[in-house]
Structures are given as structure tokens and as C-alpha cells.
Amino acid sequence: MKVLVVEDNKDLSENIQNYLKQEGIICESSYTFNEAMDKIVSFEYDCIILDIMLPDGNGLKLLDFIKEQKMKSGVLVISAKNSLEDKLSGLNMGADDYITKPFHLPELNARVNAIYRRKNLDGDTIITFNEIEVNTTTYVAKVNGGILDLTKKEFDLLLYFLTNKNRVLTKQSVAEHLWGDYTDNLSNFDFVYQHVKNLRKKISNANGKDYIGTVYGLGYRFNTNQ
Amino acid sequence: MVWDTGLIQINDNTPGMRLITKFTLLYIIITGFVIALGSVIVFREIINRVDNEAYIKLNSWIRGTVDQLKEGVPLEDLQIHTDITVEELDFEQPLIAHYEIDSVGIFPPRRRGDDRRLIIGESFKIGNRHYLVKAHSFIAEPDEIQEGLEKSLYITFLILLAIVVVISFFISNRILLPFNKSLQAMSTFNIKNQLPIKLKQPRTREFKKLNEFLEKMTTKAVNDYKSLKEFTENASHEIQTPLAIIRGKLELMMETNIDENQAEYINSIQNAVNKLSAVNHTLVLLTKLDNQEYASEEINFSKYVKDGIWDFQELIEMHSIKLRQDIKEGVLLNLNPFLAEILMNNLLSNAVKHNIPDGYINVVLTNSELRIENSGEPLQVPVEDLFKRFKKNKQSSSSTGLGLAIVKQICDMQDMNIDYINEEEKHIIRVHF
Numbered sequence: 001m002k003v004l005v006v007e008d009n010k011d012l013s014e015n016i017q018n019y020l021k022q023e024g025i026i027c028e029s030s031y032t033f034n035e036a037m038d039k040i041v042s043f044e045y046d047c048i049i050l051d052i053m054l055p056d057g058n059g060l061k062l063l064d065f066i067k068e069q070k071m072k073s074g075v076l077v078i079s080a081k082n083s084l085e086d087k088l089s090g091l092n093m094g095a096d097d098y099i100t101k102p103f104h105l106p107e108l109n110a111r112v113n114a115i116y117r118r119k120n121l122d123g124d125t126i127i128t129f130n131e132i133e134v135n136t137t138t139y140v141a142k143v144n145g146g147i148l149d150l151t152k153k154e155f156d157l158l159l160y161f162l163t164n165k166n167r168v169l170t171k172q173s174v175a176e177h178l179w180g181d182y183t184d185n186l187s188n189f190d191f192v193y194q195h196v197k198n199l200r201k202k203i204s205n206a207n208g209k210d211y212i213g214t215v216y217g218l219g220y221r222f223n224t225n226q
Numbered sequence: 227m228v229w230d231t232g233l234i235q236i237n238d239n240t241p242g243m244r245l246i247t248k249f250t251l252l253y254i255i256i257t258g259f260v261i262a263l264g265s266v267i268v269f270r271e272i273i274n275r276v277d278n279e280a281y282i283k284l285n286s287w288i289r290g291t292v293d294q295l296k297e298g299v300p301l302e303d304l305q306i307h308t309d310i311t312v313e314e315l316d317f318e319q320p321l322i323a324h325y326e327i328d329s330v331g332i333f334p335p336r337r338r339g340d341d342r343r344l345i346i347g348e349s350f351k352i353g354n355r356h357y358l359v360k361a362h363s364f365i366a367e368p369d370e371i372q373e374g375l376e377k378s379l380y381i382t383f384l385i386l387l388a389i390v391v392v393i394s395f396f397i398s399n400r401i402l403l404p405f406n407k408s409l410q411a412m413s414t415f416n417i418k419n420q421l422p423i424k425l426k427q428p429r430t431r432e433f434k435k436l437n438e439f440l441e442k443m444t445t446k447a448v449n450d451y452k453s454l455k456e457f458t459e460n461a462s463h464e465i466q467t468p469l470a471i472i473r474g475k476l477e478l479m480m481e482t483n484i485d486e487n488q489a490e491y492i493n494s495i496q497n498a499v500n501k502l503s504a505v506n507h508t509l510v511l512l513t514k515l516d517n518q519e520y521a522s523e524e525i526n527f528s529k530y531v532k533d534g535i536w537d538f539q540e541l542i543e544m545h546s547i548k549l550r551q552d553i554k555e556g557v558l559l560n561l562n563p564f565l566a567e568i569l570m571n572n573l574l575s576n577a578v579k580h581n582i583p584d585g586y587i588n589v590v591l592t593n594s595e596l597r598i599e600n601s602g603e604p605l606q607v608p609v610e611d612l613f614k615r616f617k618k619n620k621q622s623s624s625s626t627g628l629g630l631a632i633v634k635q636i637c638d639m640q641d642m643n644i645d646y647i648n649e650e651e652k653h654i655i656r657v658h659f
Contacts (some may be wrong), residue, residue, distance in 0.1 A: 011469050013475030022481075053463060080463035101463075102470035102503050105477045168480040170493075172500055179537070191540050217489040218480055 001116050004045045005029045006036040007063065007078065008054050015053065016049060019105040020112065023164075029129040033057030045073045045113050046120060050095075052079045060093060067094040073117035078103070104173035114162045127162055129224070130210050134159055143206035153178050154199045161212060161222035170219040196220055245405075246398035253390060258383065265379050277344075280327070284292065284346045284361040295352050309363060313355040314348060320347035320359050322358060323346045342367045388416050390524065404428030408437055416442055416518075422448045462510045469503050510629040511568070512615070520562035527566060529558040531591050534570030541578050547600075548586040557593055559659060564637050572629040573598050573655060582651070596657040605648045612646060 002019060007013040008031050015226045017027040028043075030036040032102045040048070040062065048066065058110040063075055077095040091098060099108060117125050117136055125136040133142040139155055141148045150158065160169070160177050171189035178195070201211050211222050243251075291306050299305075301312060315322075324404070327345040347360035351426040357459070404426070411423045422445035425437040460578065476492050533552055542549050559566070577587045577600040585601035605612070613634040637644040643658040 009471065011471045011473065015471060015478060018478055019474070079467035100544060101466035102473045103500065105474050162627070168477070170477075170496060172478075173477075181302065191544050194540075194544060215489070216486055217493045 001046045001112075002026045003028070003042070004043075004048045005113060006048060006054070006059065007051045008032065009051075015105060016108060017111060023109060025112070029138075033062065036062055036095065037065070040071070040073075044071075046113055046143075047076060047115050049076050049078060049108070049112065052077060058140055063093050063095055072119065074119045076108075076111055076115060095223045104170070104176065106160070106167055106169050107177055110160055110163045110177065117207055122165070127159070129165070132162070132203070135163060143203055143208040148202055148205050148206055150202060152200070153195055154202070157195055157199055161220075165224050166216050168218050168221050195208070208217045227581070246394050246402065249398075250390060250622055253394075254387060257386060257390075261379055261383050263419055265375055269368075270373055271367055272375070276365055276371070280344050280363050280365050281548060283515050286342065287361045288346065288348060288359050291361075292350050292352070292357075294359060294494065295350070297461065307361070310361045311361065312360075313358050316561050317351070317354060317356045317359050319349075319356060321351060321356075322347065324348040326404075337586055341365075348469075355462070363527075388392070396435065401430070402432040404430065408433070408440055412440065415565070416449050417447055420448050420452065451517075458510065458513050462506060469499055473499050473503075505628065508632065512632060512635060513626065515565075515639060518639065520565050520639075522560045522562050524558055524560055525563055525566055527557045527561065527596075528553055528555050528572055528591060530563070530566040531589065531596065534574050535589060536568070537571070538574045538578055542587065544586055545581060547578065547581055548584075550586065550588070551589045553589065553591040554593060557591055559640075561636075561640055565639075567575045569633055569636050576629055576655075577602075577653075596659075597654060598656075599654045602653050603652050605653075606649055609646050609648060613644075 003025050005027055006022075007016065007029070010031065013029045013031065017029060020027050028039060028045075030039050033054045036050075039045075042179065048062075050059045050062060059077070061213055062199075063077070064073060065203075066073060074096040077098045078101065079098070080101045097111050098116070099111060102177050112134075125137065127134045131144045134155075135141070135146075136159065139152070140153055141150055141158055153216050160174065160224070174192045174196070175189055178192075196212060200210055202211055203212075206208045211224065213221050213223050215221050244379075287307055291304060291310055291312060294304050294306070295312070297299075301314065304312060306312070308404050325345075325347050328343065329343050330341070341364045341554075343362055343364050345360060347363040349356060349358040349359060349568055389498060405438075408423075408425055415423055423440050427439060428434055428437065442653040472495070476496055479487075480492060535549070535551060539549075561569075574587075577598055580600070581587065582601050582603060586599075587601075588597075588599040590597040612630050613632040637657060645656050645658075647654040647656075
């Protein structure tokens with residue numbers, strides 16, 4: 001997968017690239033509107049991560065251009081504005097998804113992957129890892145060929161782990177992934193623990209390996225070399 | 227960071243006198259005063275003139291009589307008015323100087339007995355004879371003049387009054403039309419529409435000035451509002467970006483080889499970042515609420531209450547809280563859907579967060595109110611403080627202290643009343659629609 005990161009803040013751009021590169025994603029970056037325009041015209045990207053506020057132009061204009069030229073690239077809009085209007089106008093203008101600052105890198109990664117799956121692999125939306133198989137269109141998860149009886153949240157959780165293998169996922173990041181924006185108000189992440197526990201139990205019951213481990217004080221990690 | 231909208235409601239039923247009524251009243255009072263004063267002057271002038279005329283007439287009669295006597299006309303043959311009397315006096319008697327008597331006399335043919343009677347007299351020595359010539363005349367009494375005067379002025383005043391009232395009410399609507407239009411434009415002015423008032427230029431100078439001022443003022447208000455809004459948005463943006471960087475760096479750092487101590491530090495920083503981000507988002511939300519940026523529409527509130535409960539179901543079960551709900555179907559409310567979600571989220575999240583182990587939550591929705599009752603430790607701060615920003619029951623708690631402030635703001639915006647009752651371990655929050 002090839003991704004263009006259009007973000008004027010170098011530190012933030014580095015964070016994103018650093019994380020995505022470790023997932024085997026090829027990353028390029030542009031820090032200005034014009035730079036981004038040049039790259040979009042010259043190269044093809046699977047996904048463009050687009051900050052709306054750029055020093056020399058509005059990112060939504062780039063989005064306009066991409067849609068006008070009927071480019072295949074998916075677009076994930078990043079904005080500090082979490083206002084409804086911006087969210088709607090971004091999505092109405094053809095952005096594939098929208099994420100607000102400050103986001104979690106695993107969450108960004110999960111969204112980029114989701115966009116990539118929707119855009120590029122027509123119908124082929126099965127993610128496999130060893131004995132685990134997850135179909136993102138039918139929402140069916142299998143272990144050793146046998147169907148796992150998962151709730152919607154447990155399915156999302158499994159998919160989140162699979163797209164962020166070997167990464168520390170904090171409870172906050174998991175909570176936000178599963179419950180959305182309003183988890184800010186919930187100081188208690190016991191229910192994250194509950195869901196992770198249930199998922200692990202269901203995988204083990206189907207004779208799958210227990211890949212999900214806790215990382216002391218921080219959260220959880222899906223360990224591939226278990 | 228948070229400011230008023232500047233939206234001013236002007237009530238059409240504002241008590242007070244209408245401008246035109248004031249003008250008319252003032253005009254009538256002044257006119258009445260002038261007419262009264264004028265009538266005194268006119269009265270005096272008339273009395274003076276009448277007296278003068280009467281004296282002139284009487285004097286001329288006397289002169290005429292004297293002339294005849296001088297010509298030698300005998301006393302019996304004098305051609306004189308019946309109101310003149312001539313009597314012969316003793317020649318030796320001294321001359322009687324000219325005298326005037328102002329008296330009340332009896333005048334039989336008149337309706338009323340009393341009348342004012344002027345008498346003048348003087349004696350003349352003509353040849354060797356001595357005559358006393360007297361003349362008298364009845365004139366109108368001051369009372370009568372006053373009466374007539376009062377009557378006519380009274381009628382004049384009434385006519386004037388009628389004309390002024392009719393004209394002022396007919397014309398005022400025309401003359402004050404631009405003013406009333408400006409008033410109306412002002413009352414419908416809403417800064418969140420970001421449209422300054424545009425008015426037609428009236429011909430009256432004062433109204434022209436007023437309209438120019440209104441346009442300038444609202445344009446400035448709109449511009450100030452815009453820049454303040456932009457400032458808030460930019461400030462929020464500027465804060466969110468560094469937060470995103472910190473969060474990202476921490477997540478990258480977690481992937482490196484760290485020991486337990488470091489993990490704990492990272493965790494603390496993460497929590498601080500989360501809280502900072504939550505506060506920032508909430509402040510932006512409060513600002514937007516202040517600016518009334520959320521348009522209301524008719525929603526099925528029952529659905530939002532149920533969805534809200536559904537979202538918290540897991541959490542409620544996890545804390546082994548007993549949930550009872552009595553939700554009336556199809557309760558319609560005029561509220562922004564997004565705000566309805568936030569309202570339910572904040573109220574329920576408080577009910578769960580501040581609950582005690584094995585506690586309870588009762589949610590009741592009727593056509594007139596939403597009541598959420600929950601168990602929890604007794605409040606340590608005054609109830610009214612809870613709705614203030616950054617006020618919390620326990621200062622150390624991890625909440626932002628903005629949840630109820632937002633709820634209050636939403637309720638205020640929709641003219642809904644909210645109250646909080648705490649009795650020992652029982653907390654009731656009620657929203658009246």
C-alpha cells in the first residue's frame with residue numbers, strides 16, 4: 001500500500017509515517033498544499049491522509065481536485081475541528097473517512113487499512129493470520145475454519161488487533177475505537193478489559209492460540225510470535 | 227473563551243408610551259396652555275375695547291347735545307337719544323366736572339336683571355344758563371364675555387384636538403415607518419447568521435443616521451464575532467495538533483523497550499493528554515452552544531433516551547447497577563439531534579460514574595419531563611455549583627467538570643428547566659420540557 005501524508009506539521013507527519021512504515025506501508029509526505037498537488041498529479045496513491053488546514057491552502061480543495069479527476073485514491077481527512085459541519089462537508093465532498101486530532105496512531109492505521117480494503121480489493125476482504133480468518137464484508141470470523149460467535153464489538157476488537165499486530169493498544173485507544181468520541185467522559189475502562197477477556201476466551205475455546213497479551217500499565221498487544 | 231451571543235429579544239408588548247402618543251400629548255398640553263393664556267389676553271382686550279367704545283359713544287352724544295344747546299335749541303326741542311338726559315342747574319352752582327360711573331343697573335327688557343351700566347356726566351355753562359348733561363349705556367358684562375369666549379375657545383380646542391389626534395395617528399405610521407422597520411430589523415438580527423442589518427435609506431435625516439449607525443454597528447458586531455469564532459477555532463486547532471504529536475510520540479515510544487517504571491510514566495502522560503483533549507473539545511462545544519450554532523428540529527426524544535441507555539447498558543451491568551426504566555414512547559422535543567445525544571450521554575455517564583457499588587439508576591420519561599434518579603454518595607458542594615463550569619463534587623476526580631455545565635447550557639438554550647435534588651444517597655436530576 002502506498003500512502004501520501006499531507007500534513008504541515010513535521011512532527012505529526014513523522015509520527016504517522018513512522019507508524020505506517022512499520023506496518024509495511026510505503027509513505028510519502030508533503031507539507032504544503034502545492035507540494036501535495038504536485039505529488040497527487042504525478043503519482044498514484046492508494047490512500048491520501050489529508051490535513052484540512054494547510055499553510056498555503058485549504059485541504060478540502062485538494063479533495064475537490066481528487067474527486068474531479070476521478071482518482072482512485074481513498075482520502076482520510078484529518079482535522080482539529082470536530083464540528084459536525086466540517087465532518088459532514090468533508091464526507092459530502094467525497095472523503096472516505098474523517099478523523100479528528102488528537103487521534104491514536106493505531107486508530108489512524110485501522111482507518112487507512114479499512115479504506116484500502118474498500119477501495120482496492122474488490123470483494124476480497126478476508127484478512128488471515130495463521131489460524132484466524134476475518135471477513136470484513138460479511139463480519140464473519142473463523143478460527144481453524146470454525147466460525148467464532150462474536151458480538152459486533154468483539155469482531156471490531158479482533159479486526160483492530162489484526163490491523164495493529166505487535167503494537168501496544170492502550171485502553172483509551174481501544175475504547176475510542178469501539179465506542180467512538182464520547183468515551184472521553186468515561187474514566188473507567190473496565191469494559192475494555194471485559195471485551196478483551198471475552199474475545200480471548202472465545203478464541204481459546206476454538207483452539208486458537210492466545211495471541212493477545214496485556215502490556216503492564218499500558219494496554220494490550222497482539223503478539224504474532226506467540 | 228466563552229461569550230454571550232448578543233442576541234437580544236425585543237418584546238412587542240414592551241410597556242411604555244408610543245412615541246407619537248407622547249408627541250401628541252405634549253402638543254395638546256402646550257396648545258391647551260397657550261389657548262388658556264390667550265383667552266385671558268383676549269378677554270382683557272375685549273373688555274378694554276368695549277369700555278373705550280362705550281365711553282367714546284357717550285362722549286360724542288354729550289358733545290352733540292352741547293352743540294345743539296350752543297346753537298340755542300331750547301331744552302324741549304333737543305334731538306337727542308333717549309339715554310341722554312339734560313337738566314338745567316342753578317347758574318350760580320359751580321361747574322360739575324366730567325365724571326364716569328361704572329355701575330350695575332336695571333334694564334327691564336333684558337333677560338336678566340343685572341347689567342353693567344356706564345354713566346357719564348358733565349355740566350356746561352352756555353350763555354347764561356347752566357346744563358348738566360348725562361348719558362348712560364348698558365354694555366355686556368365681563369361674565370358674559372368670558373362665557374362666550376370660553377365656549378368658542380373650547381370648541382376651537384376640541385376641533386384642534388380632533389384634527390391633531392387623527393392626523394398624528396394617520397401620519398405617524400407613515401413618518402415613523404422607517405423607524406419601525408429599523409426596530410423590526412434589530413429585533414430579528416441574530417449574530418449567528420453572520421448577516422449585518424441592511425436597511426433602505428429613509429429621507430428623514432435622523433432615521434438616515436440611525437440606519438447608518440445600525441448598519442455599521444451590526445457589521446462590526448458580525449466581524450468581531452467572526453474573528454472571535456475564528457480565534458476559538460484556531461486556538462482549538464493549535465492545541466489539538468501538539469496533543470496529537472504527544473499522543474503519537476508516546477505510542478511510538480511504547481513500541482520501544484521500556485521498563486515498568488517508564489510504562490507508568492507514559493500511562494500518566496497519556497491520561498493527562500486524554501483529559502486535556504477532552505477539556506478542549508468540551509470547551510469548543512460550549513462555545514458553539516453559546517453561539518447557538520446548533521439548529522433545533524423536532525425529534526423523537528424517546529428514541530434518544532433509549533439509545534443513550536443502550537450505549538451505557540454494558541457499563542451499567544459491569545458495575546452491577548440496577549437499571550429501571552419507564553420511557554413513554556413518541557415524546558417529541560424541539561432539540562438538535564447531536565445535542566440530544568450529548569445530553570443523554572452526559573446525564574447517564576454522571577449517573578454511572580458517581581454511583582455506588584450495587585446502586586441503582588431509574589430513568590423516567592414523560593411528556594413533560596425526563597427524570598434520572600440514581601444512588602451515589604451525598605454531595606459535598608452546593609447543588610447550584612454543580613452546573614458551573616469546572617465544578618466537581620470531588621476535585622480530584624478524573625472528570626472534566628464540564629458535563630453538567632453543558633447539560634445546563636443545552637437546557638437553557640431550549641428553555642427547558644433543569645434541577646438537581648440530593649437527599650442523602652439519592653440524586654435526582656430533572657429536565658422539564
